[in-house]
Amino acid sequence: MVVKVDQEKCIGCGLCINICPEVFEFNENNKSQVKAGADFKKNERCIKESVQSCPVTAIETE
Secondary structure, eight states: OOEEEOTTTOOOOOHHHHHOTTTEEEOTTSOEEEOTTOOTTTTHHHHHHHHHHOTTOOEEEO
16 A cells, blocks of 8 residues: 655645544644655554545545
8 A cells, every 4th residue: 555645735634643643744844744654554444534534635545
C-alpha cells in the first residue's frame, strides 16, 4: 500500500491525524503528511477511515 496526501487539496483540518495518528502528522505548512516509516499494513483500517473522512479528498491510496 502507498499513502499520499495531496498538498494542493489539503486544508489542514487535522481529521486524518485524529483518526490515524500513527500514520499522519502536520508538516511545517500545517497540512497533513504521511509520517516517515509509518506502518501501513498495521494501520490499514484507520487509513481507509481517514480517506473516507477527508472533507477535500486529499488522501490517496494505491
